Amino acid sequence: MPRIGHRLTELRRRRRLSIRELAVRSGVSHSTISLIERDQISPSVDTLAAIVDALGSTVVGFFTDVSGQGAVSPFYPCANLVEIGRNDHVSYRVVGFDHPHRQMLILSETYPAGAATGEPITHVAQEGGVVVKGAIQVTVDGQSRVLEEGDGYYFDSRLPHAFTNVHDGESRIVSAITPPTY
Numbered sequence: 001m002p003r004i005g006h007r008l009t010e011l012r013r014r015r016r017l018s019i020r021e022l023a024v025r026s027g028v029s030h031s032t033i034s035l036i037e038r039d040q041i042s043p044s045v046d047t048l049a050a051i052v053d054a055l056g057s058t059v060v061g062f063f064t065d066v067s068g069q070g071a072v073s074p075f076y077p078c079a080n081l082v083e084i085g086r087n088d089h090v091s092y093r094v095v096g097f098d099h100p101h102r103q104m105l106i107l108s109e110t111y112p113a114g115a116a117t118g119e120p121i122t123h124v125a126q127e128g129g130v131v132v133k134g135a136i137q138v139t140v141d142g143q144s145r146v147l148e149e150g151d152g153y154y155f156d157s158r159l160p161h162a163f164t165n166v167h168d169g170e171s172r173i174v175s176a177i178t179p180p181t182y
Contacts, residue, residue: 004048005039007062011055012037015103015179026054056102056180072099081108090115090163105180109173111136111165120160127177128154134171137164 012022019037023030028050035041036051043051045059052062081093095106111134120139130152137146141159146166155161157177165171 003039004043005037008033008051008055009037011052011057011062011101014101015055017055022051022054026050056104057100058098062100090117102180104176104178107173107175107177109163109175111163111171111173113165113167113169116164117162120162122160123157125157125177125179126155127157127175128152129173129175132172132174134165134167134169136171136173137166139163 012019017025019030019033022028023033026033028047032041032043032047033051036043036047048062049059052059076095081095082097084092084094084097089112091108091110093108093110095108096102107129109129131147131149133149135146135148137144138153138161140153140155140161147153163173
C-alpha cells in the first residue's frame with residue numbers, strides 16, 4: 001500500500017499546487033506538509049482532513065483510493081447532495097462531495113426571494129454557472145447584470161463578486177468553481 005506522504009505528493013502535483021499554495025488553502029504550515037509528504041511525521045486526523053479537503057477530496061476518499069478498494073458512483077440523486085452552508089438562507093448543495101479526486105466544486109444554489117450572498121467576496125478560482133429558475137443579479141468587479149433562466153456567467157473569482165435574487169420567488173443556479181474552494 002502506498003504511503004500517505006507519497007499519495008499526498010501525488011495529489012498535490014496532479015492539482016499543480018506548490019506546498020506553499022496547499023499550506024495557504026489548508027491552513028497547515030508548509031513545513032508540516034513537507035514533513036508529511038516525506039513520511040517523516042504522521043499527520044493527525046484533523047490535519048490530514050484539512051489537507052485532503054484543500055486538495056478537493058475527503059479522508060474517506062483518500063483512504064479508499066490509497067487502498068484501491070471501493071468505486072465511487074458517478075451519480076448523485078438530489079437527496080444525496082450535501083449542504084455545505086447557508087448564507088442569508090441561500091442553500092449551497094454539492095454534487096460529488098465524496099468524490100476522491102474532485103477538482104471542481106459543482107453547486108446547486110437555491111435563493112429564496114430577496115436572498116443575497118452579502119458583501120462581494122474574492123477567492124482564488126474561476127467560476128461559472130447558469131440560472132435555471134428565476135432571476136439573479138450577478139455583480140462582478142462593480143459590474144451588475146440581471147440574469148434570467150438560461151443565462152450564464154463565467155469570471156475570475158479573484159474579482160469581487162456577489163449574487164442577489166431579484167425574482168419575486170425562488171431562484172436557482174447550477175454553478176462550478178475550480179479549483180474547489182470547499
